[in-house]
Amino acid sequence: MFFGHLPDHLxxxxxxxxxxxxAAARRTIPFENGELEIWTAQSRRARxxxxxxxxxxxxxxxxxxxxxxxxxxxxxxxxxxxxxWGMNYPGFGGSTGxxxxxxxxxxxxxxxxxxxxEAADAPIVAYGASIGATAALHVATSRPAGIAGLILHxxxxxxxxxxxxxxxWNLWLLAGPVALQIPRDLDCTENARATRMPAIxxxxxxxxxxxxxxxxxxVQAYAGEKRIIELRGAHHNDPIEGAALADLNDALGWxxxxxxxxxxx
Numbered sequence: 700m701f702f703g704h705l706p707d708h709l710x711x712x713x714x715x716x717x718x719x720x721x722a723a724a725r726r727t728i729p730f731e732n733g734e735l736e737i738w739t740a741q742s743r744r745a746r747x748x749x750x751x752x753x754x755x756x757x758x759x760x761x762x763x764x765x766x767x768x769x770x771x772x773x774x775x776x777x778x779x780x781x782x783x784w785g786m787n788y789p790g791f792g793g794s795t796g797x798x799x800x801x802x803x804x805x806x807x808x809x810x811x812x813x814x815x816x817e818a819a820d821a822p823i824v825a826y827g828a829s830i831g832a833t834a835a836l837h838v839a840t841s842r843p844a845g846i847a848g849l850i851l852h853x854x855x856x857x858x859x860x861x862x863x864x865x866x867x868w869n870l871w872l873l874a875g876p877v878a879l880q881i882p883r884d885l886d887c888t889e890n891a892r893a894t895r896m897p898a899i900x901x902x903x904x905x906x907x908x909x910x911x912x913x914x915x916x917x918v919q920a921y922a923g924e925k926r927i928i929e930l931r932g933a934h935h936n937d938p939i940e941g942a943a944l945a946d947l948n949d950a951l952g953w954x955x956x957x958x959x960x961x962x963x964x
Contacts, residue, residue, distance in 0.1 A: 706800055706880045710830070710857070712762045713790040713798040721770035723785075725793070728813045733795025735806055736787040737813070740769035744780040751782035753847075753955060754823045756814055756838070758807060758831030759785065760936065764792050775939070777948040786810040788834075804884030807834035808841050815845050822847035822958050824951070829853050829909065829935065832917075836890035843896065848954035850947070852901040853935055854917040855909040856887045891920040897957045898925045899950040901939060908935040924957070926950045 720738055727734040745751040757772070759765055765785030773783050789806050790798025814823060824847050827835030832854035839846050858881050883889070898921055902914045918927065928946045930937065939947055 707798065710761065710800065711788075711790070711798045713788070713796070714762075714764065715792060718764055718766040718792070720766040723766070723770040723783075727793070728809060730789070730795065730806055730809050731802075733789075734793075735789070735795075735810060736765070736791075736793035737810060738765045738769045738783075738785045738787075740773040740783050742773040742776060742779060742781045744778055745773075745782055748780055750780065750821075751818075752780040752821060753782075753951075754814055754818045754821055755781060755783045756811055756823055756825045756835075757783055757785040758825070758827040758834040760829035760831060763828075766792055775944060776951065777945075779948075779951075784810065784814050786834075800880075800885060801882045803830070803834050804837040804841075804882060807838050811838045811842055811845065815842075822955060824848050824850060824954060826850040827852065827854070829855060830857075830885075833857065833885040833887050833890075836887055836894060837884045839894045839896060840890045843894070846896055847958035848896050849894070849898040850901065850951075851898060851917070852939075853903050853906055853909050854887050854891075854900070854914060856913055856916045857881045857885060859888065859916055860909065860913050887917045888920040891917050892922055894921065895923040897954045898923055899947065899954065900925060900927045901930060901943070901947065902927060903930045903933040903935055903937060905932060906935045926953060 723738040723740040726737050741751060765787045769783040769785045773781060787794040789802040790796035825835040825838050832851040835849055839849055900918050928943055930943050
């Protein structure tokens with residue numbers, strides 16, 4: 700009883716205060732006994748041609764919200780016709796609570812299924828930052844045929860972090876039970892071993908939240924082709940800009956080319 704939902708309280712920081720979403724559009728999809736809040740935005744090119752050529756399914760960090768970013772992020776893709784779908788986790792923003800780690804994986808798959816119906820045959824790239832990378836990897840293992848590729852920004856192997864970073868000071872009496880309660884859905888290293896679509900890794904050199912040595916555990920476990928973009932001097936929440944953004948756009952082109960090429964039987 701003492702440890703019940705303890706990881707949820709230690710790891711998740713849900714907020715519900717209103718956030719200006721700019722030009723992003725709000726929609727909801729059914730989830731369990733409530734709904735998930737999705738914020739969408741199209742790039743200028745997508746609006747001009749009346750459709751998107753590629754969809755980005757976006758999962759944000761634990762202390763962040765989907766309301767804040769899609770309208771700005773839609774224009775970062777080098778004049779591509781892009782549509783962003785950003786999901787608020789259960790208990791965050793307008794998504795029905797409670798906020799639970801065990802609900803993140805199923806919610807992410809529900810968001811993907813709704814987007815797949817909307818996107819028809821257009822490629823979908825799942826893009827997760829921090830804890831959002833755990834959601835993106837879970838979608839990739841759950842719907843491998845539907846994802847063109849992944850973008851993983853500072854991916855956290857949650858169990859390893861809890862045990863290796865926090866276990867020593869409590870002789871693992873607290874860290875052990877907490878680590879065991881992390882849902883298997885969100886096991887980054889195991890999901891990375893099972894995932895084979897092309898992936899882009901964005902790794903902050905000075906990440907103060909997820910130490911770079913933990914990023915590397917996920918990178919090394921990843922079974923598919925991958926490109927690594929080192930974010931020199933960057934901290935955990937620093938934006939992708941400048942040369943790193945140019946590298947990301949180039950790598951997205953690589954992912955889409957891989958997705959459109961015939962696969963070996």
